[in-house]
Amino acid sequence: MKLELRGITKVFGTFVANDAIDLVVEPGEIHSLLGENGAGKSTLMNVLYGLYRPDGGQILLDGAPVHFSGPGDAMRAGIGMVHQHFMLVPPFTVAENVMLGNEPGSLGFLDLATARRTVRELSARFNFEIDPDAVVEDLPVGAQQRVEIIKALSRQAKVLVLDEPTAVLTPHETDELMAIMRQLRDEGTSIVFITHKLREVKAVADRITVIRRGRIVGTAEPSADQTELASLMVGRSVALDLDKAPADPGEVALQVKGLGVTDADGIVLLDDVDLDVHHGEVLGVAGVQGNGQTELTEALLGLQSGVRGSILLEGKELVGRSTRQILDAGVGFVPEDRTHDALVADFSVAENLVLDQHHRAPFASGVMLRPGAIRQRATAEVAEFDVRTGSIDDAVSTLSGGNQQKVVMARALGRDLSLFIASQPTRGVDVGSIEFLHRRIVAERDKGTPVVIVSTELDEVIQLSDRIAVMYRGGILGVVPADEDRDVLGLMMAGYTLEAAREAVAAGARTSDSILADEGDIV
Structure with missing residues (x-):
């Protein structure tokens, strides 16, 4: 037809x-x-x-x-x-x-x-x-x-x-x-x-x-x-490759030890995860979706029950604290599903931009909101992040998916942070906006903020990260430099240990689907 x-x-x-x-x-x-x-x-x-x-x-x-x-x-x-x-x-x-x-x-x-x-x-x-x-x-x-x-x-x-x-x-x-x-x-x-x-x-x-x-x-x-x-x-030239200076990491800011999550049925979703994230670095988390990345980010934010182990941010324990307390400690968070977990569809763009701070000055005085301060913040963030909307008073549900994602990113990055966590930070965002958001994430790193990025887009993980942690079946298979061979990363995402993946690539394997390994080589 x-x-x-x-x-x-x-x-x-x-x-x-x-x-x-x-x-x-x-x-x-x-x-x-x-x-x-x-x-x-x-x-x-x-x-x-x-x-x-x-x-x-x-x-x-x-x-x-x-x-x-x-x-x-x-x-x-x-x-x-x-x-x-x-x-x-x-x-x-x-x-x-x-x-x-x-x-x-x-x-x-x-x-x-x-x-x-x-x-x-x-x-x-x-x-x-x-x-x-x-x-x-x-x-x-x-x-x-x-x-x-x-x-x-x-x-x-x-x-x-x-x-x-x-x-x-x-x-x-x-x-x-x-x-x-x-x-x-x-x-x-x-x-x-x-x-x-x-x-x-x-x-x-x-x-x-x-x-x-x-x-x-x-x-x-x-x-x-x-x-x-x-x-x-x-309508302009776009840099498709992210040009960033090498990281200058400082002391360890986030320390995760023996972190585990078990659901109500006793199924282990996250198993004995150890991670360190330094000031001024981006730790990327790679893996096929469904291997524990969601549970990891939600555990860091206090959104998971059945958590064991320790999460130290600047030496202070986060396990056992509420999500509100963790956000108030300066943690910026971009969840993987903006529709269900990041936005209130019927609220305006301006209201969504202060969802994590609406109870605090300058956006509130006691139990009363301060609309002028909320509108001032919204106007600035909409301009900085180029959110395409007719008005900051429009319901956020009227925006395209990519512009909704910009609202979520603007909210998370629009304040001083002690830690920035983003899951699928550019999901549904166009190439021009990806360029801007990637630069904004690197700028946050360069301010000294520890950054954790989770993405199923391997290209994005490689471009943004200074180190990469590969997850498989709820655990960390290994943490490697960002310049690790792409095919090694792909094989690790399929369950190969780092050593087995490197050996397989050296033997001529190019993708995780192209060879079969012995059971002893796969976790």
Whole structure:
């Protein structure tokens, strides 16, 4: 199916989100829509999907104009969309989610057997390995995304929109998704791939359209240089490699000894972790998501129960202290899930920027808030971090994902810190903003602050870190210099000891998937 958008315009008040956009997606093509967060990519696709009505322009499918009053019309016309934040009902099974809104059956009875059969057929066809009776909330993120794709394909989608599909995926899950995209393309499905990640665009796209501030600013082939694409995205030259001076670490500021976390069922989530972090250094934590990184950062913040061991910050014990007390001790924290753990969706941008300090001067006097001080802080932080918002009084839920992340980072870094901890600091953030946030993190290091960065993006860990701790199954496999061979790090993330990984790389292994090791070499 050929998709054409002609002169699509969408306006919110005085803000022009899409300005006379023209876009053509050919049948059986992966067309990447590349741009910064807030550039208007998702708005454009929400117009296509019937979630928004355009204020100008028209949509054509195979040359025929169409008009959508809602997503149901778009789906019936053959358009499917997988949103960045999944539209699934967590307590429902896979089959129940797939049939939701398109329930097979008759005389008021649901035909769940047909839904199960559809899931099995599509899962087998694309090697998804999805159980139709699995409860969605029990599935990992990558599997939930496959459920969304199955849901779209079950409605005979001929044009599939993927909105920032890799934002919550591990590198391995990202590779699997790209293989799925290629298979769909080869079978004739047209794909619109919305992203801001240059490496992924070059790896999978057939054509690239760049959008900036609501307008198309250029088109490119996948062979285009990454620097050229980045410049088109942000309208200026962008340094893709972080240029930072060597660290000048001081005394140990954070000392973690024998740290463990056990859940209510007696399962060990974090096992005997030892770490030291010095003043003026960045300790990066690498690992495939789900190997204890979340429990580590939450234990440091007093968010985990069942904690044993010791966490000393400037010689003072943090274990047993409340999260409020730890934050008040000068710890800045960026949690991995901004939606659930970092922001209050209905609160304004200004209110979210003082969530960790709203009870203290200058933002409060006794039990009374001081709106003037809150607004002054918000205005300064929005400007410094280039948060794209119409007003500091707008609900933070109205911001794009990347701009929400900037709010979280601005809040954590907007005060004097004794320790900065960030989990997935640039998740969902565009290349121009990543450049700024990375420099801001290094600037915090250079002030003498100890910094702990957790990221599933190995490139990010390598660029930011002075030392790297690799986690596997709740423990630390080793701490290595930041210039350690990338393939050694990859093998350690798969469970190799440092010595075994170095031997494997010396023998010619290049990735964690390329060789099998003896059991004695793997933890």
